[in-house]
Amino acid sequence: MLSTLNPFAPPPSPSSSSSTRPPPPSNPSLPLRPSPTPQISSHLFSHPSSLLLELCSDPRELRQFLPLVIKHGLFHEHIFQTKLLGLFSRFGHLQEAALVFDSIADKTDDLYHSMLKGHAKHSPLDKTLAFFCTMKHSQVCPVVYNFTYLLKSCGDNADLARGREIHSQLIANGFSSNVFTMTAVVNMYAKCRRVDEARKMFDRMPERDSVAWNAIVAGYAQNGLAEGALGMVVRMQDDGVAPDSITLVSALPACTNIRSLRAGKSVHGVAIRAGFDSLVNISTALVDMYSKCGAIEKARLVFDRMRLKNVVSWNSMIDGYGQSGDAEQAIRLFKKMLAQGFEPTDVTIMCALHACGELGDLEEGRFVHEMLTRLGLGSDASVMNSLITMYSKCKRVDLAAEIFECLKAKTLVSWNAMILGYAQNGRTDDALRLFSMMQWENVKPDSFSLVSVIPALADLSVLRQAKWVHGYAIRLCLDGNIFVRTALIDLYAKCGRVNMARKLFDTIHERHVTTWNAMIDGYGTHGFGKSAIELFEEMKRSPVKPNNITFLCVLSACSHAGLVDEGQKYFASMKKDYGFEPGMDLYGSMVDLLGRAGKLDEAWDFIQKMPIKPGISVYGAMLGACKIHKNVQLGEEAAKRLFELDPEDGGYHVLLANIYAAASMWEDVARVRTMMEKNGLQKTPGCSSIDLKNEVHTFYSGSTNHLQAERIYARLDRLIDEIKAVGYMPDTESIHDVEEDVKEQLLNTHSEKLAIAFGLINTSPGTPIQIRKNLRICTDCHNATKFISQVTEREIIVRDIQRFHHFKNGRCSCGDYW
């Protein structure tokens, strides 16, 4: 700015202190130009003109000035030393400030105060306090603002111990009723999350100005105590202090926090009446409040009416769209922001990445990735964490892993994001590997880590691991966390321990909607439809409102238990009583409900009447029902439409082939197989696994590579004879083009049977056997297992991809209805 200064302008009046000084002129384009140093002539360095130094708005200009100061021998003049020191410390160049400071022989108190301020604003807390100590040792008398700066620094570092120390020193220095220091004390305690202590100090203040009130309002708001914050806003008015814009900008996030549109609107009203609503920070907070309170259109209205927007305003609106599920609008606004020439910040990038992830838009995601690299945000941990999540959501967990591996400053969030990414992309082993690795690297898992890894364990359904992670959660003192507990409920249910799940459920008093959903679904997959319904009815009487997932769980429970009327009733109630518009999965559930129960025509009719175009899940359910009830004609219809939707999963083709096979339509079976090959679709090989003595044993159909293979096959041979003796008939009708005995042989070596035989050999009599199958259990194995449970007097629990089957005394809990 030096070139813009008029050297002939009258010098500022000597009485003008720094507090009333106008802000330094700022022209962002100027500091980039080389400074016209030679044009500055030495006559400027008369004493009044030394004030010029103060007008330096950036350290660069200061550095350009310095050689001149030295050249003209002014460096040792007190006024220059004072000003230089002040400037260096204001700009955070503490080393240079210290150089000036140390060179001064007889230091005035002012110089100490100036140094302390610089340290408090720019140095680590340790250094600041060390300087404060030397200051006291040099017999410098502390002043009010020494303490306010020190306390702010303690608050920013959330260093309660040091905060208390400063607090007591302040009392010793007789500042305990000063409104400035005490406001800083209130703020410090609030920042250290000790709102009660902050409040105690606030109540003890002999007088309170609006700043003091703002400190306590913000204190409550930032600690998630919205009611406290809003209560204090009321109290301050009763006390005759009018809320200012700072009060309101703190009160708004409090309304946002409790999602209270009503409170937010009333603050908006106050802001309008006081004329604060045109302030950029107020209107930005309003945008955030409205969008988070579910009034996204109103947020957009406020946003569009803003005459002045800053990056934060844009970020709030973009994130508002992202959080309310409108990722497309978020991206559109992001583009608009770029078009208007705003430079995205780390926050903008994170919001944009979130939206890309939601949309699964890899191309856009890559574009944002390139942009953030250009912007130099490639080492910002938060940004990189968002990138990991974006790539994971776009099903490119490989790219996510690449980012994670290269990320130098991994945070706990990075680990959590990567674990979740693996878990959600079916990379269970990698999720578990990372979870144990993080502990090797001394990163302590938190509730998010557990909530990410537990579903991966639920995928494996190994009870031993479930118990281990439960114990681990207890040791980490995280088992009380509602989301961890909910994940554990789901885990126990998926490990076949629905009673244990219920026990955990009963210990939770403040249940989240997902807690109810997990338990209802647990009952549903175990075929306990009645229990699921009872629990749902209990939920309706609780303060927690069901969401559309709840209805999905309830309908699937009804479907697995054959409760057709109940299911239909709930489907109707969902729209009528709760106003939920059913999604594709719910329609699929309804088709499943009707179809499984044999009401195939009704199911088909239901599909024709759907208000939205039926998707894969709907025709998939129809096809599955046609397989159960051996309906070739409707099966073909469903498959035709299903294949038009181009599913990536080859399972539907297999389903159709099985429908044909059951009807002995072998040419059609062959046709479907050819079609699969042509489309590059593969049948997922069926496999069954069983957990034994800390090891998971996995079997594929006919596999002979197990160490105990000989014993297993021998036991299986005997087993087949035993169950045949009590009435088992091999279901060979769905196998074609081989001899009868080969058919039997093929059936007998199904993975389910191998796993059961292995379990029988290796466990003592009476021990329940638990198997996990990656596809649906086959009809013959289901039948055989019933007989096996009878002849061996074992309880056999099979979890297939759809549900649980509890076999006992020759019967299955699904009532052969699955």
Add this chain to the structure above:
DNA sequence: GTCCTTTCCG
């Protein structure tokens, strides 16, 4: 010379 807005993982 104190107080204030936006953001990542469930």
